[in-house]
Amino acid sequence: MLIRLRGGHVVDPVNGVDGVADIYFEDGRIVAPPPGREPDEDHDVSGHIVMAGAIDIHSHIAGGNVNSARLLLPEMHRSIRARLAGTPLSTAKWSTFETGRLYAQMGFTTVVEPAVAPHHALHAHLELGDVPIIDKGALTVLGNDDFLLGALREGESETAIADYVAQTVEATGTLGLKCINPGGADAFKQNMRAFGLDEIVPFYGVTSRQIFKSLQKATQTVGIPHPLHLHMNNLGIAGNIETALATIDAAEGLPMHLAHVQFYAYGVDGKNAFSSAAPALAAKINANKNITVDVGAVMFGDTVTISSDVLRQFNSLSGAIPKKGVIFDGDANGGGVVPYAYRISNYYNAIQWAAGLELFLLIDDPLQVFFTTDHPNGGPFTTYPELFALLMSAELRARWMERLPADVLEMTTLPSINREYSLYEIALMSRAGPARLYGFADRGRLDAGSIADIAVYKQQTDKAGMFRNAAYVFKDGELVVRDGSVTRYTKGKTLRVRPGYDRAIEKRLDAYYDQLYGLSRSIFDVPEAALAGRSRYAEVACRK
């Protein structure tokens, strides 16, 4: 069936398009206007903005730690309304089903869960399989695992580590590799309470720097399109700007993605010894084109922090709101779940909010910086529309700033920044950039051959309202959202890479599991049969 979206304002930065045009699609793909054929279905979208479906590059939507958070905080997600027909559990708050519905309503069609522990990969995939409509992907976490740390201690070859990385990514069915406080989770098991870039993991004799550099290199070697996704040391600590700057230097010009950098943009100025260091971090990112970042912006409200940085989460426990949490020492990273409330009246929280916006506004190239609130760590993904609006209006920011504690404005440059994002830049940051970051050749763009994931927003002055409720969303060419409501479920795919490697590593790993755990390594497999048709994989090509 040929469908046409007629007369909309198309914003498609990959193809340099920013103007009124018609979009045609058929059988799930965008097609060139077919000469001599009338569309079977025609939608008049004049007065609307047409973009590719948005891509969220980092959002904690599935897996054991997220599920622990659900169980920890029943009071946070009481449901309040019944669902529409054909969308089971879509109003069950914080359920996987609701997650798919809410993303779709905002015009997001692909979301990456960034923290899958290898031994819990099947669990994560089961949850992703129960997220309707959108396509999903994930990142595998290494960097606190005994096999890697042991290999580094023994000075093993880069080839062996590359094979291990490729094998683990393939076995866990993800899009690449994430490293979370490299060595820090293991150090915490050995009773260290802080862990910096050049501190040594006891027993292994390797530093954080060595760990992530080896993984960064391996990721490049095996051709995984997404560069190493790094959650740095010292998250959330005053003065940690130094860690961030030193980490960027440590990348030595090779591609690397730094996660939720707002949480690393802190100086020690002012009477509270806590200030925004976002300008220095932004300048460093502007000068290092090999680096991409997502912001992890803070938005005010009640939330919960979910992180595989167990050391950091343990240290956060004393400030939990409400006062409870889960600390899980996993086989490698594990995880910590600590509820928190960001308050506009709280000096520290207000600095965090401002630092996030400064980063968005001071990083010049929208292809280097991505939308995230590190859902739910800085705030839930449902705050994205407000965040889009804040980036698009200096006047709106000024109104918010009036409500901050007065001394905050002395510790951030936000009041002096006049930049306003255009829709084109928003599309760069939320569509074109993320596709490039993950090596998606046919997403985040609207030219012929691309997947017909399309978001249509009614133009209005209230930008948050515009992005909160898409007028139409098509997923693989099927209409799934109309006037901000999900009308039906479709089944999304799970995107993965399959990097090549020397299969000899499998034998070695088999022996390692037998010896260490007295268990067959296959117990941790994620066979497609286990997903029972709930998840379908789609492959993203690796670089040759």
Place this chain on the structure above:
Amino acid sequence: MVETSVEAMSNATLDGKSISSEDAYEQAAKILQAANFPLVAGLGADVAGAQAAILLAERLRGAFDHLASRDSLTDLEVVRSAGIFVTTPNEARVRADLALLVGSGLTGYWPAIFERLALDKETVHGGKTKRRVIWVGPKRGEAKIEGVEVETIPATEAELPGVLAALRARVGGRPTALSAAATKKLDAAAEALKSARFGVAVWAAAGLDSLMVEMLQGMITELNGTTRFTGVPIGGRSGATGVLQTSAWMTGFPPRTGFGRGYPEHDAWRFEARRLVESGEADAALWISAYDGEPPPWEDADIPVVTLGPPGAATKRGLFIAVGKPGENYDAVEFAQETSSMVLRRAKAPAELPTVAEAIAAISARFSEDLPC
């Protein structure tokens, strides 16, 4: 004799008499669809079975509960009121230099416990060390682990809460009302806990109550002030932990959740299976116990009950449909105690029996069209 065995092997019975699967599914659909507030209970099932059962309860606007919810909720009450420290049995195996075993009957709740924890072997991660093992409140003669010198702190079931409280007090340097001799013994144990490098407490919620688990976790929190200490919980029977996890991602809540208003509401009292049946609030039930055919907990159900269980578990009254045993008769995903993660168990003895999910799908396929999706 031949007749009896055919009947025992029958895939479906009504009031003990063999009926065709087709009739059974048809009847089950009628019973469940006609109910005002149907209960999906037992839920002794693999993940796919639980997914199907929860979606069924939601579609019918009924409620669901698991047969071992009491045990899951014992730990969960502590999680949601105070929080929890946990690790995996494998991490305990490779790293824990001290194991504090709490309560009696641990090998009953988890037969492979000591094979997995390997307390007789030295630790591997963080350096090689011999383990120290302290068992609080074992039954007489129970505290024996091959190759391990087990120190015991005696306590009867009734004494266990008080002994745990006293141990926690001594860890924190607080006074207790115990005799000098008893205090001395506890002090030695407290000192051992404090000097552990990476200690683990191992308990089964089935043998404790929430206040005891909270006492234990409170002690673990205090121990983490100076060293590392965490816990290894032993989960409930019949797939309880896997169903709990599935329920959490699907609805946000654990079992004992109802959909009467069209969205999930969790209430551990209101949606308890036995209470719903005995009070008459539920007017039909689907009882699922695919692992071992455990019978329902309620007395004299006056309501129509559809049972899904292994072939040998056919009920004398009501409708029974045989299903395979998850991970035994069919490949099934479940929560593995030994890895503390979801795993695929391959069938060891494949059988021509429907899976729980297939049986529910067959029932759902026979609902009349006036039941919306």
